[in-house]
Amino acid sequence: MIDTENLTKKFGNLTAVDQLSIHVEEGEVFGFLGPNGAGKTTTVRMLCCLISKTSGEASIAGYDVDKEADSIKIRKLIGYVPDNVGLYDELSAYDNLDFYGKLYDCTEAQRKENIQRLLTMLGLWEKKDVAAGTFSKGMRQKLAIARSLVHDPQVLFMDEPTANLDPEASKTVRDFILDLKKEKRTIFLNTHNLDEAKRICDRIAILNTKLMAVGTPEELERSISGKKTEIQLDQVNDAIIATLKRLPLGNIAADGNKLIINVTNPEKENPIIVNAIVRAGGHIQSVIVVGSTLEDAYLKLVKQIK
Amino acid sequence: MRLLKSWIIASKDFKVFFKKKNIIYSIFIVPLIVSILFPAVVEFAWHRNGASGIPGSVLTILLPAFTFFYLILAGMIPTTIASYSIVGEKVEKSLEPLLATPTTDGEILFGKGISAFLPPIASILGGAVLYMVLMDLITYATLGYYFFPNWNTGIVLFLLVPLAVVMSVEWNVIISARVSDVRVAQQVGVLLMLPFGGIYVAGELGLINLGVASNLLIITGILLIIDVLLLYVAKATFRREEILTKWK
Numbered sequence: 001m002i003d004t005e006n007l008t009k010k011f012g013n014l015t016a017v018d019q020l021s022i023h024v025e026e027g028e029v030f031g032f033l034g035p036n037g038a039g040k041t042t043t044v045r046m047l048c049c050l051i052s053k054t055s056g057e058a059s060i061a062g063y064d065v066d067k068e069a070d071s072i073k074i075r076k077l078i079g080y081v082p083d084n085v086g087l088y089d090e091l092s093a094y095d096n097l098d099f100y101g102k103l104y105d106c107t108e109a110q111r112k113e114n115i116q117r118l119l120t121m122l123g124l125w126e127k128k129d130v131a132a133g134t135f136s137k138g139m140r141q142k143l144a145i146a147r148s149l150v151h152d153p154q155v156l157f158m159d160e161p162t163a164n165l166d167p168e169a170s171k172t173v174r175d176f177i178l179d180l181k182k183e184k185r186t187i188f189l190n191t192h193n194l195d196e197a198k199r200i201c202d203r204i205a206i207l208n209t210k211l212m213a214v215g216t217p218e219e220l221e222r223s224i225s226g227k228k229t230e231i232q233l234d235q236v237n238d239a240i241i242a243t244l245k246r247l248p249l250g251n252i253a254a255d256g257n258k259l260i261i262n263v264t265n266p267e268k269e270n271p272i273i274v275n276a277i278v279r280a281g282g283h284i285q286s287v288i289v290v291g292s293t294l295e296d297a298y299l300k301l302v303k304q305i306k
Numbered sequence: 307m308r309l310l311k312s313w314i315i316a317s318k319d320f321k322v323f324f325k326k327k328n329i330i331y332s333i334f335i336v337p338l339i340v341s342i343l344f345p346a347v348v349e350f351a352w353h354r355n356g357a358s359g360i361p362g363s364v365l366t367i368l369l370p371a372f373t374f375f376y377l378i379l380a381g382m383i384p385t386t387i388a389s390y391s392i393v394g395e396k397v398e399k400s401l402e403p404l405l406a407t408p409t410t411d412g413e414i415l416f417g418k419g420i421s422a423f424l425p426p427i428a429s430i431l432g433g434a435v436l437y438m439v440l441m442d443l444i445t446y447a448t449l450g451y452y453f454f455p456n457w458n459t460g461i462v463l464f465l466l467v468p469l470a471v472v473m474s475v476e477w478n479v480i481i482s483a484r485v486s487d488v489r490v491a492q493q494v495g496v497l498l499m500l501p502f503g504g505i506y507v508a509g510e511l512g513l514i515n516l517g518v519a520s521n522l523l524i525i526t527g528i529l530l531i532i533d534v535l536l537l538y539v540a541k542a543t544f545r546r547e548e549i550l551t552k553w554k
Contacts, residue, residue, distance in 0.1 A: 011551065048406050051547045072408045080406040084399035088318070090325035095318075102314045103407040131325075147403065 001026040001155060001186045002047065006056035009042050016042040018210045019056065024203075026154075027184040029177070031191060031201030035302055038208045040190040041083065044157050047188070048080050060155060076104065079148030083159040083190075085140045089133025093124055093143050096132050097150045104151030111150070118146040122176060138169025145176065156180065159190045174200060194295050204294070212301040220297045229270055231259045231277065232285040243280040247272060263289075307416065311409045315417025316424070319391050323425065332386045333425050337379055337433030344372045345440035352444065362449050369441060370517045373459050374506050376434050380470035381502045383429065385495030388422035388478035393491040396482065396553060405546050415479065415544045422475045427468060434463050461522040469529040474498050476536035483543045483553045 002024035009017040017039040024030040034040050045051045047058060049071035061077055063070035088096055094115060101111035119125040122142040127135070132143060141161060148156060161177070162170040177200050180187060191197050197204050198217040205214040213220055233240070236254050244252050249269065250262025259277075263269045266289045277284060323329045348368070351360050360368070395401045404414065438454035445453055478495045485491045505525065509516035516522065542548075 045550060049546075050402070050405055050550055072410070075406060075408040078406075080403060082399070082402045082406075084402070086398060086400035086403050088322055088400060089398065090322045091318070095321065099314070099318045100403075100407065103311065103404075103409055105408075144403070 001028070002030070002060055002188060004043075004047075004056065004058040007043070007046065007053055007058045008055045009039070009046060009051070010054045015209060017046070017207075020207070020211050022205055022211065022214060024186060024188060026186055027181075028202045029181050029187040029189060029200055031189050031197035031204040032207060033192060033194065033197055033204055033298060034207035035192065040207060041159055043207070044080075044159055044188065044190055048078060048157055049074050076151070077154050079151070079153035079156045081144050081148045081156070081158040081161055083163065085144035087132040087135075087140055087143060087147075090131060092129045093119060093132055093135070093146075094128040096143060097147055100147050101150045106151055114150050114152060115146075118149055121179070122146055123172070136169075138165050138172065141165055141169065141173060142176070145173065149180075153185070155186045155188070157188045157190075160192070161189070162191070162193060162196060170196070194298055198294050206298060206301050208302055213297070217294050221291060221294050227263055227266055228290045229261045229263050229266055229273060230288045230290055231261070231273070232287075233257050233259065233277070234283040234285060236282075240277055240280045240282045243276050244273065247276060249273070307410065307412050309416075311413040312417035312420060315404075315409070315414060316420035319418070319421030320425075323387060323390070323421070326390065329386055329390060333383055334429050336383065337376075337429045338436070340375060340379065341433040341437040342440070344375070344437060345444050348441065349444050352448075360448065365445055365448060365453070367517065369445070369453050370458055370462075371506070371509055372437070372441075373434070373462050374509060374516050376430050376437075377462060377466050377470050378499050378502045378506060379430050379433075380426065380467040381474050381499035382496050383426040384422050384471050384474040385478055385492050385498070387425055388418070388475050389482070389488050389491035389495055391418050391422050392479060392482040393485060393488050396549075397486060397488065401549055405549065411545050412541070415541065418479070419472075419475050422478065423468075423471055426471050426474075430467055430471075431463060434459075434467075458517060458519055458522055461519060461526065465526045466522065466529060469526065469533055470502060472533050473529060473536060476533065476540040479540040480536065480543050483548065486553075 002022070005021050007017060007020040008015065020039075020043060022030075032040050032043065042051070046053050047060060047065060049065050053066060058065045060074045063074045063077075065071065065074060088099070091099070097115045097118070098111055101114065106114065115128075116125065119128055122145065124139060124142060124146070127139070132140065135143065145158070145161065148158075158177070162173050165173065174196060177187060177189070181200070189197070189201060201217065203214060203216055204220060206212040206220070234257065236257050236259060240259075241252065241254065244259070244261070250264065252262075253260045261273060263273075270287060270289070274284060274287060348360065348365075395404070438459070442452040442454050474495070477498050478491065481491055481494045485494065505514065505516075508514045514521055
């Protein structure tokens with residue numbers, strides 16, 4: 001549904017997005033993770049035909065984002081929730097959505113049906129005649145999401161949809177995205193909320209100007225950071241650490257009387273580690289294998305580029 | 307270009323404007339005041355001069371000059387509405403979702419143009435009609451005929467005023483790219499009334515005879531050329547990528 005090949009955007013000498021190649025399947029929820037300034041919004045803007053690419057290729061449902069004739073077709077296919085909601089504060093919730101429905105060529109009957117359905121789903125139907133300017137942040141965000149769906153798009157681009165929302169409003173928005181997932185819509189979600197990405201997304205790409213990694217949340221957790229063995233001792237001393245450092249292991253860190261060792265194959269490596277500690281005179285209290293998190297993977301990849 | 311799309315955008319703008327009372331006041335109150343004030347001045351002067359009133363020869367110079375004041379209003383009034391229409395949307399960040407809809411830059415620009423053109427033109431022409439009726443009632447006794455309507459006034463109201471409103475709208479689109487505050491946009495936008503004020507003063511000083519149709523048509527031609535040039539610049543300014551990446 002969404003394809004890019006070496007997609008690049010430069011602003012003067014600054015490269016905002018560098019040779020990005022991704023493929024998003026129809027019905028997939030695709031998370032786009034990255035720090036501020038990683039090029040996430042720039043990528044979404046290019047895919048939504050809002051700004052031009054410098055080089056490379058990008059298409060939505062086979063339509064080329066760079067062709068003027070295709071760009072109108074793409075905009076009909078997609079819904080867009082920008083990071084700033086950008087509502088018309090003086091207009092009611094209903095009028096905000098109705099205006100966009102008209103721009104998307106929806107008939108009056110379609111507009112009425114879709115607006116009622118969306119506002120009801122998002123718990124805003126009772127407030128349909130209230131000016132959007134009086135809404136709370138969470139309500140405004142929900143209204144912006146409803147606006148992006150008023151024409152029933154196949155593809156939805158969301159730029160930080162839960163940023164600056166309180167936990168309750170964030171959960172409502174997340175649950176709504178999960179409902180959309182059940183409707184088999186393709187969702188491209190820009191976020192730097194790792195927990196949100198893990199809960200919602202089928203696959204995640206980590207971007208820091210360049211594409212750092214792409215995969216399911218589990219794949220990223222496994223393949224990028226591996227696992228950790230945490231060994232609680234009655235006392236950690238230099239002899240134990242020196243002994244362990246002679247072994248072909250990953251990073252070894254001491255946290256009080258706990259050793260945290262990066263391992264790739266704990267079943268094979270842990271017996272060797274335990275044996276080495278005992279030989280060095282250590283007294284082991286417990287051994288725990290901890291899987292690395294998406295956060296570990298993310299931080300590791302983002303640090304690499306720095 | 308699909309005119310319906312532009313009309314949808316303009317209709318939305320009208321809805322927003324009618325909820326902002328300060329916009330309504332600034333668009334409709336000023337022409338109304340001017341339209342009552344000038345006849346009131348003539349009426350006051352007529353009473354002060356007693357039975358002699360204002361001589362007909364003076365009135366025939368004064369009335370076209372007063373009419374020309376509507377051209378100054380045409381350069382000033384659209385600023386309020388155009389600044390809210392474009393800079394207001396920029397400040398409220400509502401341009402980006404609008405640009406993501408299946409509308410072309412030209413359709414959005416034309417829609418913004420309609421919404422910034424129609425209310426001022428309606429207000430100015432409405433005020434001008436009131437002015438002409440009141441002036442005719444006041445001056446009939448002196449002149450012995452109804453001074454308005456006449457061809458020169460027709461040129462001013464139906465050629466010069468619309469062209470000046472268009473110029474003001476285009477000028478506001480151009481400055482919208484450079485400012486990020488509605489009030490600053492209005493302050494810069496209103497500078498456009500200065501050349502029109504200059505023409506008015508030149509007319510009063512006798513440097514240009516604004517009562518001659520040929521002179522008015524020359525000014526019309528100059529305005530038309532400037533409008534076309536400004537349209538070119540405004541279109542180049544109002545492009546999706548420029549708005550999202552370069553506008554302040």
